[in-house]
Amino acid sequence: MTVTESFAKPQEEPEWIRRQSTVLELTCDNDAAAIGRSLYAICGTETTYCEICGHESLLWPCYEWADHIRTVHADFLTLEAKDNYSQMCEPELNQAQTMFFWIQFAMRVSMRRRAWLFDQVRPVASESRVHLPS
Numbered sequence: 159m160t161v162t163e164s165f166a167k168p169q170e171e172p173e174w175i176r177r178q179s180t181v182l183e184l185t186c187d188n189d190a191a192a193i194g195r196s197l198y199a200i201c202g203t204e205t206t207y208c209e210i211c212g213h214e215s216l217l218w219p220c221y222e223w224a225d226h227i228r229t230v231h232a233d234f235l236t237l238e239a240k241d242n243y244s245q246m247c248e249p250e251l252n253q254a255q256t257m258f259f260w261i262q263f264a265m266r267v268s269m270r271r272r273a274w275l276f277d278q279v280r281p282v283a284s285e286s287r288v289h290l291p292s
């Protein structure tokens with residue numbers, strides 16, 4: 159079943175897909191490579207748009223859109239913003255990227271649905287955060 163096909167059967171979905179307060183944890187092994195693969199699977203073909211020019215990029219990996227902003231719009235960025243975008247461009251998963259993922263995951267039902275369809279997360283309790291293994 160694809161993510162799109164699942165829109166037709168919302169009654170079969172677990173409630174946590176639409177309840178942002180449910181704490182979820184990744185089902186993968188607790189190592190960087192496994193977490194990276196899981197985040198790729200959850201993000202799928204999600205896209206985002208540059209808030210300056212509207213350029214469309216894949217949401218994940220985040221270095222694609224972050225590098226676009228950092229390089230194409232460098233003249234518009236403060237030093238702090240350049241540093242923040244540089245963190246999003248680092249090849250190893252870091253805290254900034256993890257936080258970005260968490261925010262997007264909380265906002266996008268499509269990502270939670272994909273995580274469910276691909277068995278990438280499981281509910282832990284009812285709080286307002288996602289637990290990523292460290």
Ligand SMILES: [Zn+2]
Pocket residue numbers: 208209210211212213226227230231
């Ligand atoms: Zn742009």
